[in-house]
Amino acid sequence: MDYRQRTLKTGVECTGIGLHTGEKIHIHIKPAPCDTGICFMRTDKPGRPTIRAYMDNVSDTTLATTISSNGTRISTIEHLMAAFFGLGIDNAVVEIDGNEVPIMDGSSAPFVFLLKSGGIEEQTAPKRFIVIKRPFHVDDGNRSVAIYPCKELKITYMIDFQHPLLRNQEHELRFSGREFVRNICMARTFGFLKDVETLKANGLAKGGSLDNAVVIDDFNIINEGGLRFKDEFVRHKILDFIGDLSLFGSPVIGHFVVKRSGHFLNQYMLRQLMTSKKHWDMVTFQSKEECRVDRFSIPAFGLTEPAGA
Numbered sequence: 275m276d277y278r279q280r281t282l283k284t285g286v287e288c289t290g291i292g293l294h295t296g297e298k299i300h301i302h303i304k305p306a307p308c309d310t311g312i313c314f315m316r317t318d319k320p321g322r323p324t325i326r327a328y329m330d331n332v333s334d335t336t337l338a339t340t341i342s343s344n345g346t347r348i349s350t351i352e353h354l355m356a357a358f359f360g361l362g363i364d365n366a367v368v369e370i371d372g373n374e375v376p377i378m379d380g381s382s383a384p385f386v387f388l389l390k391s392g393g394i395e396e397q398t399a400p401k402r403f404i405v406i407k408r409p410f411h412v413d414d415g416n417r418s419v420a421i422y423p424c425k426e427l428k429i430t431y432m433i434d435f436q437h438p439l440l441r442n443q444e445h446e447l448r449f450s451g452r453e454f455v456r457n458i459c460m461a462r463t464f465g466f467l468k469d470v471e472t473l474k475a476n477g478l479a480k481g482g483s484l485d486n487a488v489v490i491d492d493f494n495i496i497n498e499g500g501l502r503f504k505d506e507f508v509r510h511k512i513l514d515f516i517g518d519l520s521l522f523g524s525p526v527i528g529h530f531v532v533k534r535s536g537h538f539l540n541q542y543m544l545r546q547l548m549t550s551k552k553h554w555d556m557v558t559f560q561s562k563e564e565c566r567v568d569r570f571s572i573p574a575f576g577l578t579e580p581a582g583a
Contacts, residue, residue, distance in 0.1 A: 277400055277401055282304070296481035312366050326343075348370065349373060349375070353380075354517075361451055402524040405555045406421050408553045414542075463486070
């Protein structure tokens with residue numbers, strides 16, 4: 275029963291390229307005490323300012339999720355945040371020497387590998403779970419996010435782009451750490467060739483390449499290796515959604531039905547849900563026995579190593 279908070283056993287680090295800045299960026303992820311949350315520390319700034327990865331600190335959702343505090347910002351955090359959530363890691367400090375998390379291969383898989391290589395340690399304090407008790411819904415034109423009471427965390431996601439390869443894709447994830455690692459974390463970000471060219475002309479996507487994104491022209495996938503999954507596009511949207519959902523600060527138990535959403539609507543949904551307390555309860559467990567209730571099943575994040583004495 276994965277009801278306790280988690281952190282890393284030892285620190286891990288890697289270097290990569292920022293998708294939009296094209297700059298080389300180094301990150302060092304370190305263990306953190308209970309109730310720290312996920313915090314980003316800008317080691318290239320005087321005083322090494324820290325920003326907690328929480329929805330109240332989201333400052334921009336254009337092309338990626340960006341958090342800011344007192345003039346310091348970190349962008350493109352969603353793939354790393356999805357990896358933390360997928361492995362059930364609640365507490366860590368991410369030291370970073372630039373303003374953008376490296377894109378790696380465009381998925382969460384390199385971050386999952388990195389975090390698992392450091393070992394995942396169970397801590398003493400309990401997790402706080404958000405349990406949905408009434409249906410909730412937000413929409414923006416033909417985009418929507420609905421949430422329903424459910425015994426588990428489940429995400430049903432639908433996309434429908436004006437492109438022959440991206441019409442009416444749907445995927446449902448019954449969340450567990452195992453399912454996230456096997457079926458979601460490897461799905462890469464994607465974009466249309468014409469949009470990539472426009473972004474680069476405007477000084478963005480400087481680090482974008484076929485090594486870190488699936489690129490589509492009017493009819494075909496340009497990448498020589500093709501897709502990792504037949505429905506890789508909608509799976510990546512679920513990955514992004516999980517990264518955004520992690521900014522709630524607690525795992526959610528409910529059924530999300532998502533149609534054509536993006537970072538903006540995901541964050542809007544979180545803020546609206548947080549203020550509507552009649553739709554959810556916060557629950558903690560102090561023992562394995564307390565977890566064995568008929569109302570719901572807490573997410574299974576996977577194996578950990580016992581906390582040190």
